[in-house]
Amino acid sequence: MTTVNAKRQTGFAPADFAADDRTDETFLDAFRSYARRVRGGDMGALPAVLGLIVLFVVFSVANERFTSALNLANLITQAGSICVLAMGLVFVLLLGDIDLSAGVAGGVAACAMALTMVNDGWPWWAGVLAGVGSGALIGLLIGTLRAKLGIPSFVVTLAFFLGLQGVTLKLIGEGGSVRVDNPVIRGITIDNMSPAAGWACAVLIVAAFAALQLYQYRRKVTLGLDHPPVGVVAARVAVVAAVSLGVTSLLNVNRSVNADVEIRGVPYVLPLVGVLLIVLTFILNRTRYGRHIYAVGGNAEAARRAGINVDRIRISVFVVCSSLAAVSGIIAASYGGKVSASSGAGNTLLYAVGRR
């Protein structure tokens, strides 16, 4: 009663949100409301996770070598470049646009990196900058054509898909390829961290994630904001811990099929993809720029009336997408040890879209 009176005295109407009156939901409530959402058709990431599990089971039954440590480590390494490409595409897809040229943009970028390093003797970091810069430039062109001239992104990027293959061909020459043998670039995918460093990284990630989750939870409870039950927070931390520690222990096993050589440790590409994932998630969910991307994707007119520069957001997502495509192309070049005229063409983009 006293709280109600206190609110009256300050001139506020009595508590009006159902949320203010209800007791905090329990773990079971949270699970029930999640189940209700899934039944109602709001599945979130569930289909993707279930699909992954089904694929995993099917292939481990089909071939016993699928679950071998060597194969799983190879899968992680191979998936690196496609993961990065898919993360870039997310930005464009959030606006309801598509970038069909992302795969070949990565090819052009890898080509720019390899040629500046091999022909002009640039150091590896300058080559990478040249690659990512050419990716950003491609994105700027696509985004400007889309936003300022209003050409549908499907048409613009289809044209770039064809045109950029021509650029790669012109740069490399027909049928040729450029070797990428810089130890740093090659090392992204073929070198592994020492087992101790791998464990340290994994533990650090889990600790940081747990601390962040706990801090946010405490802050929300103190301020009386909407917050998930403590069980859900614990479950999130448990999942992250299980995945990162599980993957690390798997990769720290000696996976060599040759008794004379030992291969163990986390490939460097995995933390690289992980850092990109964390940074991009932060940008999308915790910054004004990310919020504006969602807003423009949801209702461009509402975003415009709210004072958001819609064209600038639209151009920027293509720049982000093509720049990440460039990173993806560089990782692919690292894995293959060469850049060829067909780099980034073919099925590359399809894999990324499927992965998303």
Added chain:
Amino acid sequence: MPEPILELRGVNKSFGVVHVLHDIDFQVYPGEVTALVGDNGAGKSTLVKAIAGIHPIDSGSYLFEGDPVTVHGPNDVAALGIEVVYQDLALCDNLDIVQNMFLGRELIRHGRLDESAMETQAREALTSLSVRTVKSVRQSVSSLSGGQRQTVAIAKSVLWNSRVVLLDEPTAALGVAQTRQVIELVRRLADQGLGVVLISHNLADVFEVADRICVLYLGRVAAEVKTSEVNHSQVVELITAGRSGSLGLDSAQAAQSM
């Protein structure tokens, strides 16, 4: 009579040869709901867009708190504290209530979005309007009913401490119970000291909530009256014929407008 917070004097507006607004005098008083009524094509929307700064006015003066101001665009008007809630609500379906209320004006702390402060302030704004129908401020807007969406759009103006709120047909697409909620909300906005302009075709709503009624007839102000001094049929006559007994335009002027 208090000083009007927003006043238009002798405003004219033409689109090419079409003279849409003729010498409009229009006042909005703080703490009052001013209803703007008129038949289709009477110039209601044009007047609102002129006030909102979307259409520049050809002649006449625009006064805010008694001082003449020049308005070059929607941003100038927003800076004065005038908020327009459009008929087609400017909300993003994929964002939640808090995110929508702060869209374009997000709070930042240590370089990232200050979700806690935004949620607290959004909740306070809704609570101060006694909004009872929203379960959680973290609900996605797509899950809200038409009335609730309208509520969110209106609450946005409270959040930004607006001085004048223009509502363009806020109840046009709503059911009975939802209309009731929005009308109550409009009243509470005025009770908080804001100047409210309500554009509506529904005279029942107008008589229920408005303090004053401004009737437009073919681009002219036919009458500006206190709600308590007129009845329903007089307002209908003013809307349809531009005059009613001693009220309204004289017949020569009415005929000239035709």
